[in-house]
Amino acid sequence: MRRNMKITVSLIIVNIVLYLAMLLFGNRFGPYKYLVFGAQYGPLVSQGQWFRIVTALFVHGGILHIAFNMYALYQLGYIIEMVYGEWKMLVIYFASGIAGNIATQIFYYNSLSVGASGAIFGLAGALFITGYKEETAHYMKSLAMGVLPMILINVIYGFIPGSHINNAAHIGGLAAGLLLGKVIPAGGYSYYVSIPDMIKKIFKKDFWTSPWHQYQRKEAIWFLISMAFVVLAIVSFVYLIVFDVIMFSR
Secondary structure, three states: OOOOOHHHHHHHHHHHHHHHHHHHHHHHHHHHHHHHOOOEEHHHHHOOOOOHHHHHHHOOOOHHHHHHHHHHHHHHHHHHHHHHOHHHHHHHHHHHHHHHHHHHHHHOOOOEEOOOHHHHHHHHHHHHHHOOOOOOOHHHHHHHHOOHHHHHHHHHHHOOOOOOOOHHHHHHHHHHHHHHHHHOOOOOHHHOOOHHHHHHHHOOHHHHOOHHHHHHHHHHHHHHHHHHHHHHHHHHHHHHHHHHHHHHOO
């Protein structure tokens, strides 16, 4: 396995596990299968089920859907983790995916929506904009430019009638990724600290004041932001389970 892929691999595993669970148990719920596992549907979100904007990121509509998305995540996630560090990568992934689903709520209000493509387009956008940063290594600039055809082809294809592609999620996630890639500084992977050690450091008094910890302190801030997104995802699925229990206990 490639190095610097802890977050990428973890996200792939979560997506695959949820997809396998849907394959094994989804038929029990008939036409409600995707909703039960967290799909986004505008009217339900408007009724207070905000958590679907998050849970839909981990739901996929078929083997080709999840295969393509996980392959793209594997390729892009590795590079983003290498360039930005794992915690910033996780922030870009979640923030872009949520932005894409908010766009979906606006432009595809009455459609059922699933998939991680908004988050993946966010990674692509962050990678692309990295090529324009002065601090980016020369070899990285050419790699960043290489993602442009993939972005253009998928966005253009999404506008073709009958493609059944949620271009709102793609464009919303892409826009968020471009913005985040612009404002978030690259780097961080050189100062990796394990999660248990990071938690210990965060609660040490001198960690936030000593100049010796300035680089790790920056990583700690990104760690805390990324963990906030992880907690949001966990809480969203807890709300989803509560909703499912209520819906099918009537």
